[in-house]
Amino acid sequence: MTDDLDPITPDAALEYYLDARRYDLAESTLRSHGARIRSFARWLKDNDINNMNDVDLRTVHEYRVYKREDNGESDPCNDVTMQGQVSTIRRFLDHLADIQAVDERVPERIRLPTVDGDGSSDDQLESGRASAVLDFLRSYRYASPEHVTLLLMWRTSARRGGVRALDLEDFDQDDRALAFRHRPDTGTPLKNAEAGERDVSLSEPVATVISDYIDSPNRHNVVDDHGRDPLLTTEYGRPALSTYQNWIYRVTRPCVIGETCPHGYEPPTCEFMNHDSAHRCPSSVSPHAVRTGSITALRDAGTPRQVVSDRGDVSEKVLEKHYDKASKRQKMRRRREHLPGDF
Secondary structure (H helix, E strand, O other): OOOOOOOOOHHHHHHHHHHHHOOOOOHHHHHHHHHHHHHHHHHHHHOOOOOHHHOOHHHHHHHHHHHHHOOOOOOOOOHHHHHHHHHHHHHHHHHHHHOOOOOOHHHHHOOOOOOOOOOOOOOOOOHHHHHHHHHHHHHHOOOOHHHHHHHHHHHHOOOHHHHHOOEHHHEEOOOOEEEEOOEHHHOEOOOOHHHHOEEEEOOHHHHHHHHHHHOOOOOOOOOOOOOOOEOOOEOOEOOOHHHHHHHHHHHOOHHHHOOOOOOOOOOOOOHHHOHHHHHHOOOOOOHHHHHHHHHHHHHHOOOOHHHHHHHHOOOHHHHHHHHOOOOHHHHHHHHHOOOOOOO
């Protein structure tokens, strides 16, 4: 913190900014700015930054990484959304620099993300890699939390928050099904609230893995803070969203499943081998990339768009724009299967 700056909390800074812009922004724009900055302020407090004097370029960069790869209950930001987020934060910090709450050099040095194409991310777990990782986990870490997490995300196209919301009772072994339910009052909301509630069928092998996990020492017999029985657990209760993310990053590193590192690193000296650095490995992927890859694989297999939409809780419009990353040639082959033979 610089000595010549005046202390101000993130919440007080937000109120100052909204009041200062009240008469020069349209009401809808002011609401949009408020939502973006409120998310930033919440993240700052979650990371023990309670004085805006402490915000620097590194802080802004770390928040961008969070929005791109984590983003709490929401899907990670694509390039278009990220550009809006960073633009608003830069204006916010620029106003704070006027009252000596932030070093004036910080907003000046913030660079906006560039936007290409439709603004959606091309990151996805390819079907071949998903199979390789799942084969490894089945052989060497069978029915582990990491195995069950990746299996559920890949086979159900569920968001990380959806998997976290599952309770023991949501698994129907006899009917081989999972019930995704919106329970905001006890800490597990679904992204689309009640509209996101659905029952998802499971293949027999997937249901068997879940059953074996439940009956194994890998699942801790614990309840969460609301007295519920989570399907997936740690010794402390229901895993945090970041725990699911870390599990996925760790198991999608090529070296973990015995593949040669495509980046030339040697496992004994690679800085990304540490569990806490797995997200920095150039080949590891996020839960969002697993979901994107799963949806694309379903569409490649000929699964109708509406079925994928209902199963993965994503509108058909959003599915086509942001999740289905098939190439133009892949999409041509899909259409070919539905054309009459003489066309």
